Amino acid sequence: MGLDVIEEKNLNDAISYALEYPRVVLTEAKPLAPNGATLPDFAFGLYVGYISGVFFDGFLRRNKRFLNEEEMHGFHSVLFNRTPEIWLKIKAYLQLK
Numbered sequence: 001m002g003l004d005v006i007e008e009k010n011l012n013d014a015i016s017y018a019l020e021y022p023r024v025v026l027t028e029a030k031p032l033a034p035n036g037a038t039l040p041d042f043a044f045g046l047y048v049g050y051i052s053g054v055f056f057d058g059f060l061r062r063n064k065r066f067l068n069e070e071e072m073h074g075f076h077s078v079l080f081n082r083t084p085e086i087w088l089k090i091k092a093y094l095q096l097k
Contacts, residue, residue: 015078040090047089
């Protein structure tokens with residue numbers, strides 16, 4: 001079953017916000033990137049962490065519980081489908097080709 005329509009919308013809203021305001025997520029990417037990590041990969045990790053944190057916190061507040069296995073699958077499915085869009089935003093913000 002995955003996420004219900006409202007929770008899927010909430011997740012897409014969190015992703016859209018992060019994509020609309022990349023500075024919120026990526027401001028510290030360059031100074032915090034560990035040695036040996038590529039900047040885009042580190043930035044992608046920051047994005048996924050930000051989106052996950054915002055969504056999971058909101059889900060817990062709204063539902064007073066954590067996601068079950070089906071809902072977690074739905075979360076990953078939505079995130080996976082929006083991954084190309086996230087990568088494009090990261091590359092544009094970091095001015096990479």
